[in-house]
Amino acid sequence: MSAQMATNAVLVLVILLNLGMLAVSRLASGVRLFALQSLLLAFLPVAEEMLEGEPLGLHALLIGGGTIAIKVVLVPYVLLRIIRTGEIHREVEPFIGFAASVFFGALLVVGSFAVASRLPLPTPPVSKLIVPVALSTVVLGLLTLVSRLKAITQVLGFLVLENGVFILGLLLLKQTPLLVELGILLDLFVGVFIMAIVVYHIRREFDHMDAHLLDTPKES
Amino acid sequence: MNLVRVVAAIPEAMLILALPPLLLNIAVKIKAWFAGRVGPPWLQPYYELYKLLNKGAVYSKTTTWVFRAGPIVNLAALLTAATLVPVLSPDSLLGFPGDVILLAYLFALGRMFTVLAAMDTGSSFEGMGASREVTFGTMSEPAFFLSLIVLAIATTSLQLSQMVGPHLYEVWHTVGPAMLLVVGALMIVLLTESCRVPVDDPATHLELTMIHEVMVLDHSGPDLAYITYGAALKFLLLGSIMLHAALPHPEWPLWVDAPLRFIELAALAALVGVIESSMARLRLNRVPLLLAAATVLAALAAVLTLTGSMT
DSSP: OHHHHHHHHHHHHHHHHHHHHHHHOOOOHHHHHHHHHHHHHHHHHHHHHHHOOOOOOOOHHHHHHHHHHIIIHHHHHHHHHHHHHTTOOBSOOOOOOHHHHHHHHOOOOOHHHHHTTTTTOOOOSSSTTTTHHHHHHHHHHHHHHHHBBBBBHHHHHHHHHHHHHHHHHHHHTTSSSSSHHHHHHHHHHHHHHHHHHHHHHHHHHHSSSSSSGGSOOOOO | OOOHHHHHHHHHHHHHHHHHHHHEEEEEEEHHHHTOOSSSOOTTHHHHHHHHHHHHOOOOTOOHHHHHHHHHHHHHHHHHHHHOOSSSSSOOOSHHHHHHHHHHHHHHHHHHHHHHHHHHHHHHHHHHHHHHHHHHHHHHHHHHHHHHHHHHHTTTTOOOOHSSSSSHHHHHHHHHHHHHHHHHHHHHHHHHHOOOOOTOOTTTGGGGGGGGGHTTOOOTTTHHHHHHHHHHHHHHHHHHHHHHHOOOOOOOOHHHHHHHHHHHHHHHHHHHHHHHHHHHOOOOGGGGHHHHHHHHHHHHHHHHHTTTTTT
């Protein structure tokens, strides 16, 4: 029962961290919140195995360890490094303001709870919170992706979206082969790696990281 | 309701009336200790109230009866509210089913008359304070109401003493995370409504930092005493609601319960003092974000309890 409570508490914290990421204007704080969220998520596969009273499998440990290595250490390190060298520390004028995006985010969370209650699941989930939290993490990631200007925050939105997919994957921990999950982690790493290079180039060419200027290409 | 409870209600009411200034002085003392000073004597706020009550009041010629009624209506509303809130014992003095709605409106009535009295002076400065107070009020009230709604759903009761009573003990076991969110929201509401540091600084008289202080600049003598005492009483009431929600006691005998609640209230006041000593006031345009956060916390808790997805 206590492992169940801990899982629920972690999932609620994940939503709060999502909303926190919408509220902060410092890019570095956003990255740290993401690292904290990933750290919390890394413990979930292990907690799930314990909840079902099984001995700890290699599968859960590998997923947890891989998540910590890539999403808690490597990706935040790369992003913080870009922020430090890029001399851009704040999201100045987002398309949607901070308080407004928190409110909008809360509406989306309510929406995902409403949708999740109507989704039939093949196997009963460990916690009823998993589906709504996964859905809201995905939509809040999308919201970050579309409402912010800076390339770094957009990368962050993409990462949060992936965290949502990860939570949904917890439902099928038994059924999903390890290879698929590791493939997702690798994709993520490669994605961030490429984005880091792109961000670096945007900055070198234009002296800033505003991605929306790429929407209107012009001849020079 | 047994005889012991009825007899105990009289000293309890007197304690509720006597406590508020002492609690705020605990926060002041803690702040003084952080700054390396001794701080005012423990009974200082009572001396100040006594001094103010013995003074005469000065009224500007532009003011009308609204200005004189403001502090009195505010204090009366808060005193009535005090009979509905369980402070030291798990029961309130005059609780009845549905009293939580009356409580919400009493707080609103007190606020409305303070604001009207401020505008009645005709001073643009006080008008600014009134505008700020109302702006933040409209944002903290949804958070407060949503928190109360969560408590009402979780305990299936509309009586405040039941909503934050011993029932909550089981609620914490089933929907603990949601309750934690409610407590967080109530804490932010408490700091906002009692004008404490992340929102307003009670120690300043600088024009740009004042919200509540601005509105009461023109009040003097007994009126000012009513306002100071009313603010302290509001802190006590909101603080007790938060504490009863945060730390539900099982049905302990009164002689264990009441002193424990007193210690918790003192600890809450000390916590407020620590917060004030360790952080700066938020920039005025960042305050709405804090209040939005409180509303979102409470809304999330409401969704969690309503969908019953915690079990």
